Amino acid sequence: MSTTTSARHRTTAVRTAVRAALVAAGVTAALAVPAGAGAAATGAGDAPTRSAGCGTAAPQQPGDSVLRTLASGGRERTYQLHLPDGYRPDRAWPVVLVFHGRGNTGVGTEAFSGLDNLPAVVAYGNGVVGTGSGERQAWEGAPYAAEGVDDVRYTADLLDTLESDLCVDTRRVYATGKSNGAGFTGILACELSDRIAAIAPVSGAFYGTGHPTCTPTRPVPVIDFHGTGDVTIPYAGDADRGLPAIPDWVAAWAARNGCQAGPLVEDTAPDVTTSRWVGCRAGAEVTHVAVLGGGHTWPGQDSYSGGGYATHSIEAHEVMWEFLRDERLPQH
Numbered sequence: 001m002s003t004t005t006s007a008r009h010r011t012t013a014v015r016t017a018v019r020a021a022l023v024a025a026g027v028t029a030a031l032a033v034p035a036g037a038g039a040a041a042t043g044a045g046d047a048p049t050r051s052a053g054c055g056t057a058a059p060q061q062p063g064d065s066v067l068r069t070l071a072s073g074g075r076e077r078t079y080q081l082h083l084p085d086g087y088r089p090d091r092a093w094p095v096v097l098v099f100h101g102r103g104n105t106g107v108g109t110e111a112f113s114g115l116d117n118l119p120a121v122v123a124y125g126n127g128v129v130g131t132g133s134g135e136r137q138a139w140e141g142a143p144y145a146a147e148g149v150d151d152v153r154y155t156a157d158l159l160d161t162l163e164s165d166l167c168v169d170t171r172r173v174y175a176t177g178k179s180n181g182a183g184f185t186g187i188l189a190c191e192l193s194d195r196i197a198a199i200a201p202v203s204g205a206f207y208g209t210g211h212p213t214c215t216p217t218r219p220v221p222v223i224d225f226h227g228t229g230d231v232t233i234p235y236a237g238d239a240d241r242g243l244p245a246i247p248d249w250v251a252a253w254a255a256r257n258g259c260q261a262g263p264l265v266e267d268t269a270p271d272v273t274t275s276r277w278v279g280c281r282a283g284a285e286v287t288h289v290a291v292l293g294g295g296h297t298w299p300g301q302d303s304y305s306g307g308g309y310a311t312h313s314i315e316a317h318e319v320m321w322e323f324l325r326d327e328r329l330p331q332h
Helices: 003-024 106-113 151-165 180-191 246-256 316-324
Strands: 065-072 075-082 093-099 121-125 168-178 198-202 222-227 261-269 272-278 286-291
Touching: 003 246, 003 261, 003 272, 065 106, 065 151, 075 106, 075 151, 093 106, 093 151, 093 180, 106 121, 106 168, 121 151, 151 168, 151 180, 168 180, 180 198, 198 316, 222 246, 222 316, 246 272, 246 286, 261 286, 286 316
Parallel strands: 093 121, 093 168, 168 198, 198 222, 222 286
Antiparallel strands: 065 075, 075 121, 261 272, 272 286
16 A cells, blocks of 8 residues: 555544534534525624724734733733724724634744734733743643633733723634633633624643633634644543543534534645534524644744644634624623
8 A cells, every 4th residue: 555545544434433423422414504604694683792992093013913911800911002003093903802722822823833924903912921841831721820810801901901002892802822822712712602602722732720610791702723643632532631622622612503514524634624614693604614634833933933844734823703793792
């Protein structure tokens, strides 16, 4: 058997296993998509809600990234702020909040993610040094997070700062992150669902320590990316470390959102399988992007993002934006 044929057979076997795991996770595939499935229709209800900062001069030049500070929980915290090219204070821009992996930084995530290319204000948060070996920044919800640090409050304070200093659309706030930061976006979806419209975790470490339950105030759209060959945060989970199997975590969000059909599976690239749950309450779809053989990496990485294989068949920032950009918080 040739090397190419052998690799093709391995990929087919992995793809089959991924499909079986997703179906077994508890949301049964449907033969037909219910009427009205998919994202909520766009229309008059999509008018932006302009923040208090609209009309205020920008604190930095469009296209630039600048390290900034804010006070939160009695600490001075930082974030890396990127304004898109063409930023104007008379237009309400969407916001993407980004949370790095353990031991990384906002600027480090900015370097490999491609998120600066999005037509949005992008704020890369910086965590607080946690426990364990080394001076490694981390986020709430992981067993190695710093004690007594409220990163949910930090996120709310960061949003308050962005809304007062910039012209943003408060209905179009999205959260993404890598590894520990991706796991933190899952907590934000549970606890700040009134301010964050949708999440896009990548290689997520979904420990949830200190957050055993998830009771969002509304269905939250989710697009999740994970490599099936990730040895840092295994696709099949790690019970000893409190990590769920990724198919189980995704299916739990589909159930929480009341999705009626799924997983609807498509082979979107030779090494990528995409599964969708649709017919969800309030149009809050759930999508899972499995990179076959993928490591603890960011799909389409511009520089090193973690160990193992990194696909370039897709660009995570482009795929997630296609999903996120039309999601909005309900009007009040």
